[in-house]
Amino acid sequence: MTASARHFVLAAGGTGGHLTPAFALAHELERRGHHVALITDERGAAIPGKPDFLTAHVLPAGRFGKNPLGWPRGASAVLKGRSMAKRLYETFAPSAVIGFGGYPALPALLGAQALGIPTVIHEQNAVLGRVNRLMAGRVDAIATAYPEVDRLKPKYGAKVHLVGNPVRPDVLALREEPFPAFTEDGLFRVLVTGGSQGARVLSALVPDALSILPTALRSRLQVTQQCRAEDIEVVRKRYSDHDIPAELATYFEDMAATLADAHLFIGRAGASTIAELTAVGRPAILLPLPIATDDHQTANAREMVKSGGARSIRQPMSTVADLENAGFTDKDNEDRKRQSETLQKLTKDISRQIQAMAQRPETLANAAHAAWNCGRPKAASDLADLVEGFGGADMMDVIRVGENNARGASQATATNGAARDRGE
Template identity: 70%
Template sequence: MNSASKHFVLAAGGTGGHLTPAFALAYELERRGHHIALITDRRGAEIPGKPDFLPAHVLPAGRFGKNPLKWIKGASAVMEGRRMALRLFESFEPSALVGFGGYPALPALLAARSAGLPSVIHEQNAVLGRVNRLLAGTVDAIATAYPEVDRLQSKFADKVHLVGNPVRPAVLALREEPFPPFTEDGLLRVLVTGGSQGARILSQVVPDGLAMLPPALRARLQVTQQCRPEDLEAVRERYATHDIPAELATYFEDMETRLADAHLFIGRAGASTIAELTAVGRPAILVPLPIATDDHQAVNTREMVKAGGARSIRQPSFTGKELAKQIQAMAQHPETLANAAHAAWNCGRPDAAEKLADLVESFGGAPIQDVIRVSGDTASAVRAGVRSAVATRSASE
């Protein structure tokens, strides 16, 4: 660990998927005695969970959609954000910039390149995001959450480092806790969430799917489900009709406790969701968001499904009948669910924040190769994964 105090700037889009790992890194760097600043948009500056010690700087960041008429306005906003980032660098004097994806990271990464400031990008998903894709060739290191990352060109393999996706300390603390006891006649506790606002498809399908389970299994259900506010009463009525005990809310402040108690998770396949499931070791039925950019949620499920820790159901196939079938396959016998939980746990990378901090901390000191705590075997596996993903994609095109 580097004992010298340094300054670092983190740049991330204003969603939880980008900011959760940024906050986890901020906590780790602050613990090591460094000073950190955050560049984001207005949503990111106001998002719950931001560390008190982390000042947020809101920069303009243009979006580039399909309408060319909006590109000029977007480019103008990006250049203004770049100028503001350069002024921040002059006063804060950071040793490196870390980008976590999202359009608000773009001006800061461009400014870092202009200022000759070392930069690292972290990719949370199993598909390299648009901003990270755009600047992969200009940054000093690429940190990934998965051994295989689609759309990451093989020519960048030598600067790729597998670190994982950092999760909140409260979730990480559950990793050494045992899987909740699940017996032939004990409760089956199911946790259902769809992101910060819930997912309507889950509210529509899950109650009826659970009702289709064999009576002996259905009688053991205990459900906790996050719903959209406008769906809450309708979902409550459906569970009451099926005589299934269910606790419903639009937001659970104690989500760590709910996750700790759960035997089975049903929900979307966002990067942070999967990172938390694998950190704790909870089996899952995942329903990737079909409109996710580059279908990245479906690709995110690849590692966990291959290991046996999850099952993935595409949304068009996500019916009550299919859900009941998959739950039966996973939960009909206690050992099957316990084995899936262990497989999920094996996919976890609990030292992600430390490894990412090691990588970031190495800038401004000794060369990366001398300090980064990524073993040669791990680095080789990542590079092989990059080349494999590229070869697979080329063969399919």
């Protein structure tokens, strides 16, 4: 460790969406010679991919659901977690505490503020999450992944910094690689993923959507698709019936290599997914998860769609129940036969958008370049610059205007400067 080494605490909920950027920041801070610790829940402490050097501390994290009867219990857990966080800080002496959303971040941030420790929040989605929304007015800085973030009040603009959403180094390494050659008669490689919540609609509809493509396009298909374990054999048979080559798995060990070969991505619009697609430059057909909190996946897709790098298809809320309860895996099931025409329309919409993007090689290549232009490859280092501004030199403006940075960065810089001129 160097003489300038400092301590930082990262606090995040136990999901990959919260922890992936936290781990990326941890790696960058550790590379710079700092000590880093993690506050999370039991899921986060055990999640694969946690850096070996990152000590995890599990704190109580009260949840506040729709039923007010549970709120006192949630508040009690938050207060207990806040006290435990304060004891940790008295020993670890962090220069700043950085929250990445999720309920475990709440007591961690409150404990830091009680001791006068600077706090920063990072929002991965294009809608400010519940904990970040609650803490936005009290923290010292707000780091965002998108130039437009819904439910982020304009009055906080002076402390907003557009940094992006950090991605894994193996994915980021693909950024300077060219888009895979796509010709009139070459293979058309399609990657389909969706995670545990999203795989069912994709498993149910994408094989049929691909099967109704024009013969010249369908005959060139090579599909790689993630499926739920309980659906994989049925999906395999569907592709076989359609005579479409497909590699199916519940999990792909080397997703970076899989993404590197893909000409088109079909899947959900989670924050990490969008960050990886734009870092690498891959065009996409996006089906935002309709039951996502505050419909944040639709907002996540917004920038990429506006750029021309993606097409977004809205999945009606009703189809969630149709797919989960109708037993799509059984073709003879009466419920399957009674499924609404909405599912058929959704299948045709997917097929139509695939055809529109892949009808000419230059169309797909242009979409790939548009997606690439939305990427923020310096997200981890910019976020590290931001948090390093606490506990050392005066707070610095880390927004960098220039190569591969979105227009919103310059707008944020201008906003910050105007606020300082007003003495805010």
